[in-house]
Amino acid sequence: MLRLHAIVHLLLVIVILAGCSQSEPAAKSAATAGEKPKSDAPAASKTFTIGMSQCNLGEPWRVQMNADIKAAAAQHPNLEVIFKDAQNDTLRQRSHIEEFVSAGVNLIIVSPKEAEPLTEPIANAFRGGIPVIVLDRAVRGDAFTCFIGANNVQIGRAAGKWIAEHIGNDAKIVELKGLMTSIPGQDRHNGFVEGLGGKGKVVFEADMKWLEPEARKEMDSALARFDDIDVVYAHNDPGAHGAYLAVQAAGREKKPLFVGIDALPQEGVAYVSQGILNATFQYPTGGQEAIDTALKILAGEKVPKTITLKSRIFTKENVAAGGAVIEN
């Protein structure tokens, strides 16, 4: 029994060690000698270290956010970004912030997992004189420098409006929802209903938990019940892609419109280019904006407290040109 205990403990230690975030100095290596720093880059001679804490790299969208930050920072040889991955663990993310403070970074970018438990550590760093940019999910209060995020209600509304323009009054709609217990799921649903403005009828709705295989299963069920479906609105692009695969496998003559959200380059945008989705609405990562804002803060400029990112729509017509900005 003692031996089993020893093994369990050893294993736990290994798991914890393996799980500990790997720090990765990224942008520094891109100190491309030949490339000139942008003329507007502040104090180009001085080097800044930015700590970036990502709540979970298990989602492609968050992988993309890190990639965007990396790419944006690579344009500025005087920036060094240290990436940490909290692996969906709030306490681990909390220690990231504390580690960044003790390491004396010049600025912290954090995409928090949860608001409540991270408000205090972020406030402590901010009050200690380190500027903090909060990305995507907000924290409580105002003890941070700048919040950058997109608005899911707006994006859902834009999707609803686009669909309303492309369907008849009695069109049959299937809505494949992310998770209705999550805020993004609720927002993308509420915005959609608002955007539709009463046009069409949602005949089948189900939670596909943001997962493509689940979306395909639910779409199979929708196809079993309804002979003609005019539109599939999925709360993310993998969901819409799963629905497409279901319709293709069912061999239906008439293909419904497929509309998704997120528009990651290798997912939604690629699906639109391949003619799989009819439209996708970008949920911007804000990676580029975070680095732009960081540079302003480090140069001593004033930045707005909240920056709301604009979404883009990608359709067959505009995908080659990089989509179109959605106003409002």
Add this chain to the structure above:
Amino acid sequence: MTASNDLQRNTKKHFRLSPAARAFLALALVLLLGFVFNAHGAFFKLGTHRDALRQSSVYGILACGMTLVIISGGIDLAVGSVVALVAVCSALMAIHWNWSPWIVVPLSLLIGATCGAVSGGITALLRVQPFIATLAMMVFARGLAKHVSGGTKISTAIEQADKTYRYAELPKWFRAIDSRVLWGQVSVVTVVCAACLLVAFIALARHVWGRQLYAIGANEEAARLSGVPVIPAKIAAYVASGVFAAIAGICQAAQETQGDPEAGAGYELVAIAMVVIGGTSLMGGRGGVCLTLLGVLIIGYLEKILSINAVPEATRLMLTGIIIVVAVVAQRQRSS
């Protein structure tokens, strides 16, 4: 033992249903549920049943290997992660590198077998609890899947050095796995699952290795003393589980048209539930592949019926929980 006691026992035995009969009863109840809540006739369409079987197939393939391991008195928590690892590797080889299936499939099975051999070896040779050894492999294989794929899905959109995308053709054999045969009424993955069940059935019921697994699961020490090669037989069970997981991984990648490093999360639990609901004992030594088939159908149809009725997520989870408890309590009667 008194005569009356003996008599009582005999009568009780007489009225007690066999595990297979009980599982049949459970399946009949689930199907009855489908007849009653038929979602405006959707349950009576052939396509619904075809899809229900297709959707259960990946789980069913995993359950084949899981049955072998559970009968030997072990458990394999790593299968979900091996599905992801093989899905990523096979998508990489087949879609990105355009390798022939004659190379991709054997290599993929080899990856699965290696994972199984490692967790089996740790269990049998180092005498680490199967729960712990396969938990370690579950974490490791998931990490490896993420490492190989770089954290993103391996799809037909391939990023090039200049950040633009080129679009690869989906390999023909991937399409073939996700197509249908027999006048379009049976999905190929269902045929694959049936073949896996048949192989597992023959191995367990008709081969000496299967007898050895039952003996090890019932009493490992007694098996060892009666000359059963315990260590190789146990390792072989985990290797088989890894190979079945690899087959499931290829089917998963073909159906998703991509290799997702997050695929298969939680599948090991569904596979274990299917094996146990069928009536195979988690303590080892009792059960069989036919029971697993019933377990696969019970859970597969339950999911499908809840889905065609568009039952809200909260209700689905509660109902699934209740069904699992009922099935497990029914199984416990046997040992009382």
